[in-house]
Amino acid sequence: MSRINWLRLALIVLVGVIIQVTIVSKLSLDALHPEIIWLFPVAAGLVGGAELGAVTGFGAGIALDCLQPTPFGLTALVATLLGYAIGTIAERNGLSLEGSAWWVTPLLGAGTSMLAVASYGLLGYIFGEDQFVSVNYLLLLPIVGVAAAVLTIPIWMAVNWSFGERKGQRRISTEVTNW
Amino acid sequence: MATRRSRRSLTTFAVLVLSAITLIALSLGTSAGITSSLRSVGSTVLSPLVDVVNAATRPIGNFFSGALNYGAVTSENQKLQAQVNTLQQQRLIEKYERQQLAQINALQGLGFVGSIPTVTAQTINLNVSNFAASIEINQGSSSGVAVGMPVVGSGGLVGQVVIVSHSTATVRLIDDGLSRVGAQVGTSSVQGIINGVSYNKSLTLNYIAPNSAVSKGAVVYTNGLQSAEFPAGLPIGKVTSVANPQNATQMAITVAPLANLKSLGYVDVLLWEPPA
Numbered sequence: 001m002s003r004i005n006w007l008r009l010a011l012i013v014l015v016g017v018i019i020q021v022t023i024v025s026k027l028s029l030d031a032l033h034p035e036i037i038w039l040f041p042v043a044a045g046l047v048g049g050a051e052l053g054a055v056t057g058f059g060a061g062i063a064l065d066c067l068q069p070t071p072f073g074l075t076a077l078v079a080t081l082l083g084y085a086i087g088t089i090a091e092r093n094g095l096s097l098e099g100s101a102w103w104v105t106p107l108l109g110a111g112t113s114m115l116a117v118a119s120y121g122l123l124g125y126i127f128g129e130d131q132f133v134s135v136n137y138l139l140l141l142p143i144v145g146v147a148a149a150v151l152t153i154p155i156w157m158a159v160n161w162s163f164g165e166r167k168g169q170r171r172i173s174t175e176v177t178n179w
Numbered sequence: 180m181a182t183r184r185s186r187r188s189l190t191t192f193a194v195l196v197l198s199a200i201t202l203i204a205l206s207l208g209t210s211a212g213i214t215s216s217l218r219s220v221g222s223t224v225l226s227p228l229v230d231v232v233n234a235a236t237r238p239i240g241n242f243f244s245g246a247l248n249y250g251a252v253t254s255e256n257q258k259l260q261a262q263v264n265t266l267q268q269q270r271l272i273e274k275y276e277r278q279q280l281a282q283i284n285a286l287q288g289l290g291f292v293g294s295i296p297t298v299t300a301q302t303i304n305l306n307v308s309n310f311a312a313s314i315e316i317n318q319g320s321s322s323g324v325a326v327g328m329p330v331v332g333s334g335g336l337v338g339q340v341v342i343v344s345h346s347t348a349t350v351r352l353i354d355d356g357l358s359r360v361g362a363q364v365g366t367s368s369v370q371g372i373i374n375g376v377s378y379n380k381s382l383t384l385n386y387i388a389p390n391s392a393v394s395k396g397a398v399v400y401t402n403g404l405q406s407a408e409f410p411a412g413l414p415i416g417k418v419t420s421v422a423n424p425q426n427a428t429q430m431a432i433t434v435a436p437l438a439n440l441k442s443l444g445y446v447d448v449l450l451w452e453p454p455a
Contacts, residue, residue, distance in 0.1 A: 014225075018229055022229055033306070051184075054188070058195040062221070066218050067221075067222060067229070067342070068307050069307070069308065069311045073203040076198075076202070077196065077200060080196055080199060129310070130356055131377045132356075
């Protein structure tokens, strides 16, 4: 991956963090708002593999942690785990979202974002943040899931652009769409 | 080749995970100053960009609010609410001061709450994170705001500044689960710790010995004890329930914040820092 690709990716992640803090966090319902930050490590993991997924997750997480009054490093930890896990699965199976069925990308974004939020709450609780269990997950998870489903494709396209063309990967939904 | 790449990925992953866990441990432990400094640096770098986007997107938000004829009414209501709450706050502080006057005169070295300079700030964002009860205000280090300063408004204590950039600051509200405030019930000698539970939930008053003189409706103030993080005499809330559970080592007391934490259009930051 060239230096220009890294710069593009850093810029996209930075814009994502700022949009999360300035716009997305204000779209609240009962004081709960969407979280788009998880989509960046997911997209980076799918496009660039496990290592880039983890690095993107760590960078995005640390940047967001600087602007939130939550334990410093927790977002970075969850996003790193998420990016690495998705990247590893994609690498081992040669998966790509390119050319997949229209619903696969939003579904993947929604599912992984909801998983990330639940993991964030659980890890926070394990680290001693008892109030994390008091969050209304029945409302938060659908909010995060719906927003992620809507925004996964543009974010994946932006991350894909930053990496440049990648070929030789199999469509993620081949088996499913052949049913 | 693939194995080498995979091993490199794993090494990078392990380093990043360990770094994140170390940062979490530092931020939750006694070395929170290190992560606070890192956060301040990051916040200072990112905040100008955040400010620009906030400034650019605010008119759009106002447009939609105005279209529904909602923004003007809300703004006026918030200003009036702030005035009413300031008067209410002054009344409670005066009551506290009258009751404490004899003791304050007798003791030297206690700060006089009313003499603390303040900076008025507007709330520009609520709950930046889904997992923390917080507000973002439009005053930062350029106005003298610093980490640790108390924030009041809407009738009483609102919270404490936890992140500061040049022109904005993030305030942890007193109902956040991480909030801890040294408290005193009325003018009595009953003292404990007010803990937040979660956004929009009642506070709990802890470490009060069973059968202590605490009654429903009593006002709870900051106690301002030595090395306390808040000056003495700031009204926090009113006791809403008192119970003496059998065989318990402390009373079960809930407190409703005097500040209307749901409607914090404007707040005052007290330019007061805990004594070193």
